[in-house]
Amino acid sequence: MSVKKHLADITAALADTSIRPVKPRGSGSIGAPVQLAQFSAGYQQLEAELERRRASEGRALQVALNDLQPSPFQTGGIQDERVQALVRHLSENRLNTPIVIRRGSLGDGYEIIAGHHRVAAYRQLGRAQIEAVLLDVDDEEARALVFFDNLMAPDLSDYHKYLGFAQLKKATGMTVEALARKSGVSKSQIASLLSFERLPVEALALIEQAPHTVGAKLAEELGKWAQERPQAVTQAVQQVVQGQLKQAQALNWVTGAVRERAQADAPVVIRRGRQLFAQLQGRGAQLTLKFASEAHRQQLQDRMEQWLREQANQADV
Template sequence: MSIKDRLAAKAASIGTSPRVQKADDDLPGRPKTAPGQLMASFPLLAEKERELQSAMRRIEELETAGVGSSQEIAIETLVEVPGRRRVLSDEEYKELRANLENNPLVHPIVYRPLGDGRNEIISGNNRVAIYRDDLNRSTIRGVAFAGTDAEVELGAAFSNLLAPALPDFEKYRQFKRIQQNLGLSQADITRMSGLAQSHVARILSFENLPDAAKEVVASKPHKLGGTAAARFASLAQQGRVEEVIKAISALVNSVDMTQERALALASPSRPKAGRPSVVTINAGKRKLCDVSVRSGVVGLRFSGKDGEAMAEEWAERIAKFIRAEIDGK
């Protein structure tokens, strides 16, 4: 089931699943009892549900809208909202540019008229950038979006979240935008996206990376996945902040660096155990035992059917020898 389908399935439960109030929400005039808080939350939740369902309907309509229902819009009037544009890998950008250069625009962009001659881009920032900067086009096909600020923000976020092969860091950026602009909690995002709670938590683990590391990842978000980000975040919380920044920089800027190797760079180094030195002692032509030394440990390994008994006997002899050496000093 796609995120969009799960989004629709989950939306109906939002109005009956109020967020748990935090302790710092205990402000003057706010109900103190659980029933009172529940009743006070209903209007806000109902409004949120209406905005979400409206945005979902608009997303569905605009996703199915073809070029025939769109119109040419002057690119110079289009305004990009910082943070909305999805960061593409070099390969993705080249593929999109080649497609737009050689083919008509199949999926029009979505924009909101601002009433002053400008138009806010909701989805299609990369298409606009390529049309304007690479192909020197003056117009692009677009569909107007009419809705509240919350609907616009949800539409912009989910147009990215529904994109195939979206890197985990880009999902994190969209989740953070939803949290900051709409005041939603992690639980709200989990219900809205239809993703598993563990998946959302893993994506939001990017938040626990050092700021310098997040800036590096932002340039090439496909380089670091959510699972590895959670492990890097754990290392940073253990005090290995500089090591994490250096390892993530090496991962992002290197061609052949893997996530596992980068994690090894950031992890505490473990002393490599040396190979044991082994001396074989023979009694005539028969092997008596092997004597090995490794990491301050001397070991004797006796062979044959009497090996265990001989080991006990020699253990006593060695102990007496050591005691005699100590007493003689």
């Protein structure tokens, strides 16, 4: 068997890609790190383990769809477009790759490890059974296999990648460094994905409804404002989800909303005799100074600059 064919077979065992090849997203958010994941040591170990188990634990068997249940570790949602593509394909062709299952944790039926979309397509087609490979794996192994299956899924949203990494991190206590070694994804990418957890609960609920609308880059930027201005961050996310703001505009909207909320001080009017000389007004960290004429401004600008530099040199911080 060629190396190319061997890698293709291994990938098919984990990824539900009967219709489309896996490819990175190009939307500006973090794309599915397929190339990195395939060659990471941790991922190669999981691939080899799956192949070993498939060889040692028997051939594929026919399982009733009514006996199947989603994995409790499944974080990626079912994408209807992907299911419909599988329906069209499987109505004319046989299933190329069996799904992967394990016995249910409650002792009844089976949990799907890989193949949620294929099962959904079979149900729409009215099929009663589906071909499956049964693995004997514990929760930790099942969680890892489901996680990598989701990670390799085409067009997986950054939000669902975050859910997978967050679940694995919480369940295992792994650090970002350990997650990077395990998945082959860089530490900076994982840290960016985990920025979702800094967003307000209300914002995450909005993203849950349309997970592809908010990428990890925006989550990272908004997360810096979430504690100080949670309401503004949530409003920005809502506008992005509803299509009223582009992701690139959301941060500027939040910072603009913050500036608007700053209370303006009462203006201070300075007169020379009865004539207006200048007016000062503070708003947050800003101080606006208006002169009655350009000549007045020119007379004092150099002196003001020198005074400000002196103050800066004398400041404690």
